[in-house]
Each structure stands twice: as C-alpha cells, then as structure tokens.
Amino acid sequence: MTRKILVLPGDGIGPEITAQASRVLAACQARGLDIEVEEAPVGGAAYDAEGSPLPESTLAKARAADAILLGAVGGPKWDKLEDIGKRPEKGLLGLRKELGLFGNLRPALLYPQLAEASSLKPELVAGLDIMIVRELTGGIYFGQPRGIEERDGQRVGYNTYVYSEAEIERIGRVAFEMAQKRGKKLCSVDKANVLEVTMLWREVMERLAPEYPDVELSHMYVDNAAMQLVRAPKQFDVVVTGNMFGDILSDAAAMLTGSIGMLPSASLNESGQGMYEPCHGSAPDIAGQNIANPLATILSVAMMLRYSLGEAELAERIEAAVGQVLDDGLRTADIASTGTETVTTEAMGDAVLAAFEAQ
Numbered sequence: 001m002t003r004k005i006l007v008l009p010g011d012g013i014g015p016e017i018t019a020q021a022s023r024v025l026a027a028c029q030a031r032g033l034d035i036e037v038e039e040a041p042v043g044g045a046a047y048d049a050e051g052s053p054l055p056e057s058t059l060a061k062a063r064a065a066d067a068i069l070l071g072a073v074g075g076p077k078w079d080k081l082e083d084i085g086k087r088p089e090k091g092l093l094g095l096r097k098e099l100g101l102f103g104n105l106r107p108a109l110l111y112p113q114l115a116e117a118s119s120l121k122p123e124l125v126a127g128l129d130i131m132i133v134r135e136l137t138g139g140i141y142f143g144q145p146r147g148i149e150e151r152d153g154q155r156v157g158y159n160t161y162v163y164s165e166a167e168i169e170r171i172g173r174v175a176f177e178m179a180q181k182r183g184k185k186l187c188s189v190d191k192a193n194v195l196e197v198t199m200l201w202r203e204v205m206e207r208l209a210p211e212y213p214d215v216e217l218s219h220m221y222v223d224n225a226a227m228q229l230v231r232a233p234k235q236f237d238v239v240v241t242g243n244m245f246g247d248i249l250s251d252a253a254a255m256l257t258g259s260i261g262m263l264p265s266a267s268l269n270e271s272g273q274g275m276y277e278p279c280h281g282s283a284p285d286i287a288g289q290n291i292a293n294p295l296a297t298i299l300s301v302a303m304m305l306r307y308s309l310g311e312a313e314l315a316e317r318i319e320a321a322v323g324q325v326l327d328d329g330l331r332t333a334d335i336a337s338t339g340t341e342t343v344t345t346e347a348m349g350d351a352v353l354a355a356f357e358a359q
C-alpha cells in the first residue's frame, strides 16, 4: 500500500533543511519504499501566499497523510502581526491540535564523534541518551481563558495552565511504555510544590506506576531538572513533562548533544499518525545562507520510518549514514570546533546520501 508523506518546508531555514531530508526520503523510495510525497505551504510562507498560516488545503492534506515532515515556521517578518491567529507559529500549533499529536518524543542522543561540540565536558556527556516525552496538545499552550485585556485601567495578559486527568494519563502511558523499551527509568518533571495542575500530574503518574512495575518512577521539580540536565545529564533515561517545560528542557538538552541542529522529534497521535520535525526553529539569523545543519531534519525522517511507517531497518540505515559522515569529519558550522573546516547544508546532504547509498 502506498503511504502518503506530506512535506511542509515552512520558513527561514525550513526549505533548506527539508530539501536535504526530502532527498533522503527519495533515496528510500528508490530502495523500494512505497511512498508518495507531496509538498504544501505552512507558517509565514502560507500566510504570505494565502492569508493563513494553516490553509484549509494544507490541513486537509495533513489529515490524509500517513506522516508529515515539517521544517520550521516563524521569523521576524511576521512577529508584528497583531492577530495572533495569523502568526506562523499558529500554523504549527494548529496542526498539532487538529491532528491530536499529543505525544512528542525528543531524543537527546550524543553521537560520540560530537563529544567535543557539546557545551559540557566530554566525560559528562559520553554515552548520553535521553528521551524527553513532552505533552504537546495541552497545558498552558492551549488552556482557556487566555488573552490580553483591560483591567482596572491597565492591560493584563493571561493564560491558563490546565491538564485533565485523561490528558496526563495518556502521555504518562506513552512515557512508561517508552521507559520499558529503554533503561526502565522514568523521571516526571513538574512544579508540584507550587502549581495545582502539576500536583494532579504527579498524582496521576504515581497512580499509573504499579501498572509498570519494571519501571522506576521518580519526580523532579522543573527548576532542579534544568540544573540537573547541565550538571549530570546521564542520570536521566526517559523524562516526561508538560508542554511548556518540555519545550524549554528539550532545547537545553539539545546543546548537550553538540547543537540544536542535531535534535529530531516525532509527534504522534492515538492512531499512530505522526508529524516529524527538528526541535529547532527557522533560524532567521542564518536563513538563506546554505549553512544550517540538516541532520536534525534527516534524523526526523529516520524517526518517521521507525514510528509511522514500520521501517526500522531503513531508519537505522539513515542513522548509520549520519554516524558515517560524522566519522568522516564533516561538520556544519554549528557542530564544528573553532578553526576547523565546515561544509554547507547541501554538502552535508550529499554526504549523508552517499553514505546511505554505500551501505
């Protein structure tokens, strides 16, 4: 059966990095992977072309796709848009919400070749392999009421941090199951010393624990978790947390692996449909220069093959190809040591393809 893949390049470096990842997808196709690939606009590019960051036609194609590959959205050009519903980021949030992509997997894995590129000492990160499970369709990102309004003669802004038991249980199960397949350690990150919503979060995680007796559950406050991530990151195996804490902690964890340009992600719904994207943004500061690191996006293709297409072997082949180019010393600027030679986005794509073909 032919599977449908939708590619959403987006803004900034989005088109540059998805172009390289699409070449890897095409190489899989040439090896017999039965897929049909289509592109559609999202984010600022879609707003400019059609007046909406998530046009109906893009959403319809996304619903019909077996898997989606997204580059990144956003940029200074659209930051001044008054209507928050028209902002590029709303295109991404709308896709996540509309498709019910509540389970966000963000693996922070250190390729040993990049130990020197990490912002921590090599001995602190050698062998680092953390899976952050971030709840993606709830929490303060989506809670109601929200807004900016006039109160007592001045404007106030407000958002609502809310999770239902069902939402917590659903992401908790994803995390416990992930821990069972990995090192059997799960750390739930919250702010249960202050926020009721995360007191409930902690309670639900505790309630689930007896169903997964082989998993050791621990809890940590988010401020401590941020500190522990940069103090001794290897203490973590699987981390489960809410939408906003997960956003912040995953960017911090990314740097431990050398660069945010190395961190892929999968966002899954209850029927196994997934959207795959690098954890980083549209990097307006380097857009259009052919210097962005495409590896997070290429590794997101590997996650797509593993989690949505049931093609673990092809996924491993891509990951091995990435390992090979790093062994060969290829570095985009973000992962290069000072003074060493760097390659372009495109040259990195060429090298991954060549390594993929050579296997």
Ligand code: NAD
Binding pocket: 013, 017, 071, 072, 073, 074, 075, 076, 089, 092, 260, 261, 277, 278, 279, 280, 281, 282, 283, 284, 285, 286, 291, 292, 293, 294, 296, 334
């Ligand atoms: P960012 O991740 O775009 O960039 C942060 C820094 O990391 C920049 O210096 C950038 O050059 C660098 N960087 C990011 N990806 C890189 C790569 N692949 N290779 C080399 N360097 C890379 O975050 P930001 O600057 O806070 O946000 C810029 C825009 O992106 C904003 O509009 C924001 O809303 C949006 N954003 C989108 C997504 C997404 O689409 N998933 C994620 C985060 C931010």
Ligand code: IPM
Binding pocket: 074, 089, 092, 093, 247, 279, 281
């Ligand atoms: C991410 C991004 C998004 C988020 C933004 C662009 C909406 O930072 O995917 O990490 O906050 O989830």
Ligand code: MN
Binding pocket: 247, 248, 251, 279
């Ligand atoms: Mn983020």
